């Protein structure tokens with residue numbers, strides 16, 4: 001089977017579902033999940049700056065993250081395992097401001113998400129997973145920030161039953177601001 005790159009817009013402007021180039025044969029498979037040239041041919045200017053990976057146990061929630069300055073566009077993919085991935089639009093002039101969308105990303109569907117600057121990102125790990133990130137802005141620890149994963153104002157419906165309600169959070173993610181606090185401080189992006 002061979003699959004060419006495909007790009008699909010979503011309800012959130014600039015948030016694009018990407019199906020990477022894929023070809024399998026008797027040896028296994030080949031997958032290319034970023035090509036500057038092909039992205040540009042599809043109208044996407046993406047200036048790749050950093051690549052990193054995370055490996056997480058089932059039940060981990062990493063959310064809802066952003067850089068408050070020098071926001072990072074991110075091209076993400078679940079290389080191994082399965083996650084419930086969420087993007088929240090925090091751009092105050094966006095018609096979908098405050099809207100969240102969820103996507104299942106997994107090893108089988110190989111789907112990528114291109115997340116634009118001005119959105120928060122997070123995920124719930126449904127089985128041990130490796131996530132890859134290709135960022136179009138570098139990491140600035142001093143601007144690293146987020147909103148709490150279970151903020152009632154945003155109201156994400158996390159499928160916690162899929163992890164038997166056993167969630168694992170970093171200390172820093174237990175102490176993130178609420179959406180209201182974010183709005184008071186920044187007024188949106």
Ligand SMILES: Cc1cn([C@H]2C[C@H](O)[C@@H](COP(=O)(O)OP(=O)(O)O[C@H]3O[C@@H](C)C(=O)[C@@H](O)[C@H]3O)O2)c(=O)[nH]c1=O
Nearest residue numbers: 052054062063064065066074121122123133139144170
């Ligand atoms: C994200 C990042 C972290 N770090 C460091 C900071 C810290 O010591 C260690 C672990 O970082 P964190 O706890 O922030 O990792 P994590 O909680 O996995 O953060 C990630 O969450 C997901 C949802 C995203 O969208 C990412 O952009 C990023 O915010 O690695 C870097 O040096 N470079 C980086 O690009």
